[in-house]
């Protein structure tokens with residue numbers, strides 16, 4: 001593993017490697033979650049993948065104030081006011097993100113988020129379950145965050161994976177340079193899951209903090225260049241994206257581009273606690289899952305049958 005303290009942004013940080021996933025593409029898959037995203041969606045389920053830098057998570061709920069992390073930290077970055085009567089503090093300026101506190105914690109309350117791997121190291125980890133891929137029609141998914149922030153790395157990684165004859169899929173929020181993507185990534189990827197959140201740019205800016213002009217342009221270019229590889233994904237956020245107006249506008253957009261392959265991703269509020277554990281303010285968004293009624297209504301707005309497949313939102 002390459003040191004997380006390496007400043008080079010050419011080698012991305014990987015937040016997590018999920019094995020035996022049934023939700024991130026066809027068959028059984030291994031998923032690599034890249035760290036770094038140009039969007040800042042208020043409803044993000046994986047806020048630990050937004051920031052491109054290594055971060056620390058701490059769960060106050062899990063911590064029993066045993067002090068093991070403080071003992072393990074040779075840099076003196078961890079302290080407990082009043083003999084552990086109050087919550088743990090970590091001094092960001094002293095912390096080297098070495099992970100010793102994480103290794104010492106008996107409650108998994110503290111975690112360093114982000115590891116760097118060479119392409120060979122990551123390929124080896126992702127290919128561990130290759131025999132399950134061939135038997136299930138599965139493969140490897142690159143997700144995030146936005147894996148396409150790292151076009152050269154992803155291109156080389158995909159080439160390596162294709163040498164091993166595995167199915168490859170990328171999940172993207174759509175904000176990338178299309179010409180570079182078409183040259184470096186498109187030839188080596190079998191499927192692309194492309195998130196469409198809003199058609200209205202004012203709403204897009206309000207809830208993701210970036211314009212959707214490049215995103216929708218890229219969707220159109222991809223629909224023309226490789227329609228068979230493209231599947232649209234619509235995150236359903238109650239009262240935000242899962243509105244009649246937005247779902248009907250997205251449906252019309254997909255019709256215009258002749259894209260019929262779509263999946264709906266029902267909202268999961270798991271990102272709220274993660275944001276708090278990362279030391280960020282609690283996002284102002286609903287803390288509950290979607291009700292079956294809300295899901296049915298969203299399908300109705302999309303003109304989908306009630307039994308149409310949906311998956312949990314992943315980014």
Ligand code: SF4
Nearest residue numbers: 073095096098099101
């Ligand atoms: S990551 Fe390392 S330096 Fe930072 S608080 Fe934990 S043990 Fe200390």
Ligand code: SF4
Nearest residue numbers: 063064066067069105
């Ligand atoms: S080692 Fe874990 S449980 Fe113990 S004080 Fe540190 S964070 Fe809390």
